[in-house]
Amino acid sequence: xxxxxxxxQVPDMESRFKPNGSGVWFEETDLAFRMNEYDEYAVxxxxxxxxxxxxxxxxxxxxxxxxxxxxxxxxxxxxGCDRGVHVQDPAASLKDPWQIAAIIAAYARDKGFDLxxxxxxxxxxxxxxxxxTVAEDLGLPCTTTLVGFAYDNGxxxxxxxxxxxxxxxxxxxxxxxxxxQLGLNVPRYPTLPNIMKAKKKEIEAIPxxxxxxxEARTATASFHPPAKKGGGIVLEGEVGALVDQLVGIxxxxxxxxx
Amino acid sequence: xxxxxxxxxxEGKLLDTTYELCGFAAQLGGESAMLLVxxxxxxxxxxxxxxxADAAACGEYNPDLHKKLILETVARENPDYVVFxxxxxxxxxxxxxAAALKAAQVSEIVALADGGxxxxxxxxxxxxxxxxxxxxxxxxxxxxxxxxxxxxxxxxVERLAAEGSGTLEFVGYEPAxxxxxxxxxxxxxxxxxxxxxxxxxxxxxxALAKALGGELGASRPVVDAGWVDHSHQVGTTGQTVSPKLxxxxxxSGAIQHLAGMKKSDFIVAINKDKDAPIxxxxxxxxxxxxxxxxxxxxxxxxx
Numbered sequence: 001x002x003x004x005x006x007x008x009q010v011p012d013m014e015s016r017f018k019p020n021g022s023g024v025w026f027e028e029t030d031l032a033f034r035m036n037e038y039d040e041y042a043v044x045x046x047x048x049x050x051x052x053x054x055x056x057x058x059x060x061x062x063x064x065x066x067x068x069x070x071x072x073x074x075x076x077x078x079x080g081c082d083r084g085v086h087v088q089d090p091a092a093s094l095k096d097p098w099q100i101a102a103i104i105a106a107y108a109r110d111k112g113f114d115l116x117x118x119x120x121x122x123x124x125x126x127x128x129x130x131x132x133t134v135a136e137d138l139g140l141p142c143t144t145t146l147v148g149f150a151y152d153n154g155x156x157x158x159x160x161x162x163x164x165x166x167x168x169x170x171x172x173x174x175x176x177x178x179x180x181q182l183g184l185n186v187p188r189y190p191t192l193p194n195i196m197k198a199k200k201k202e203i204e205a206i207p208x209x210x211x212x213x214x215e216a217r218t219a220t221a222s223f224h225p226p227a228k229k230g231g232g233i234v235l236e237g238e239v240g241a242l243v244d245q246l247v248g249i250x251x252x253x254x255x256x257x258x
Numbered sequence: 259x260x261x262x263x264x265x266x267x268x269e270g271k272l273l274d275t276t277y278e279l280c281g282f283a284a285q286l287g288g289e290s291a292m293l294l295v296x297x298x299x300x301x302x303x304x305x306x307x308x309x310x311a312d313a314a315a316c317g318e319y320n321p322d323l324h325k326k327l328i329l330e331t332v333a334r335e336n337p338d339y340v341v342f343x344x345x346x347x348x349x350x351x352x353x354x355x356a357a358a359l360k361a362a363q364v365s366e367i368v369a370l371a372d373g374g375x376x377x378x379x380x381x382x383x384x385x386x387x388x389x390x391x392x393x394x395x396x397x398x399x400x401x402x403x404x405x406x407x408x409x410x411x412x413x414x415v416e417r418l419a420a421e422g423s424g425t426l427e428f429v430g431y432e433p434a435x436x437x438x439x440x441x442x443x444x445x446x447x448x449x450x451x452x453x454x455x456x457x458x459x460x461x462x463x464x465a466l467a468k469a470l471g472g473e474l475g476a477s478r479p480v481v482d483a484g485w486v487d488h489s490h491q492v493g494t495t496g497q498t499v500s501p502k503l504x505x506x507x508x509x510s511g512a513i514q515h516l517a518g519m520k521k522s523d524f525i526v527a528i529n530k531d532k533d534a535p536i537x538x539x540x541x542x543x544x545x546x547x548x549x550x551x552x553x554x555x556x557x558x559x560x561x
Contacts, residue, residue, distance in 0.1 A: 013381040013510070016533060026380065097363070098356075120349075124380050127365040128349040129356070136357035141425030142321075144350045157429070160319075162268070162346045163401075163494055165434030168319055171427040183482040217362035221374055221387040225533075232537060236545045243554045246526065249542055254524045256446055256470065256503045257559075 038119025047080035077198035078190030089208035101133035259288030305411020322424030362390035438489035446472025453508020493518035511536030
């Protein structure tokens, strides 16, 4: 079985963001990058499936972006993926979800992957489009938002997370694509021996120009902070004084404290 | 301008989010039509044209077939926009329709913007203004971002026959886990977020909840990490609450969490990050390390 897992490298979401020179995305200076959280679940599930099936089965991890994304690929290799693919694109942040999906589909089209894992969305763009669009482009069945996954003899039993804690159980035959939701599993931390082993694994580099033939279908006009709605009180200072101020406000404004 | 609104129906019920699509269409202006894979017995309060397929016959989750029905309707109505709610139904189906139409998709719209649409990004900390570059566009709107609008009237129903199966086999629904804690009845909820740092710190938040006479709540990451049981989760996939006082401890304020608590009467957020999106809904934002502030507040309340 050939398995592909697609990952994105994103900034730490605790960061402060400001527009870059283009005005349509964030300034990268001073940001720390890591693997998109949703994709960690995708990598973990792909590696678990390989562990279930045996060593003859192979997991390829793919990421698109500038050279820094190799770090995310290395992490996935240390988690247990077998080989990496780096689609080199310094301008990946300017591509729209349709183009990103087209790049992945162009890579995967003639490779005969039985199963493709993606995160359900990225933490930075959050379009939730890429996985499903790759599946449509490749003509693969696809289901999304997985919080449960089981594989047996060519059939996936997936548990989709719906609103209000309800889940939907779906069966689909491979080849297929699934998108992973937070909580699907518990992603492992790479161990030191596995980090060392990963250094020997191959990372194939492919220039984006070899894969992308599609024009963007959306344009970003601006990137900016939300308009402040105001009204809220912001309290800053020393903890003891903050406690006094808050207790005063709660006594004044709520019936909870008397 | 014409919008085709894709209504939502699950477990035999028309979902209220369908009316948020009407709220969006009202802001957009122009005409609309609606498509619903639902039932004759539960028609929406919508006076326009309703394309109706029978969910009992085509399945509530059968994206291949639903896509086919939508494309058929698009061919008849020729809308400028096909609009979904950004939900487990909408984000699953919308890209399939966009791919088939070779149309732009704009996801999780929070507002109309000059010549385009405003969407959230970077975990709701930032916004982008996005413009479709194709003549038709597929849109998903953020749940809760547009007002629930019941246009009223009786729809003019155009029945759609659905044929064929699909590549997915829907097995069934699993109900939400039995709620150990009914947060919807709590007058005070004190919730722990990722900012509490580790599982061992959760009792600090639980102690504050007790001192305020309330219940412990939690954000999704804390539940996923196993620090707090799912029965305490507040948000889209947990419980939707509206207590008299909600205290968010170390919660940045992801959309899914905000949707579950923003109707609380009074909201206090304790967060180190002054720019955290939770500040958008908070009546009071205390900029502090929750692990210092919460114990100090608990001690003060005990006096």
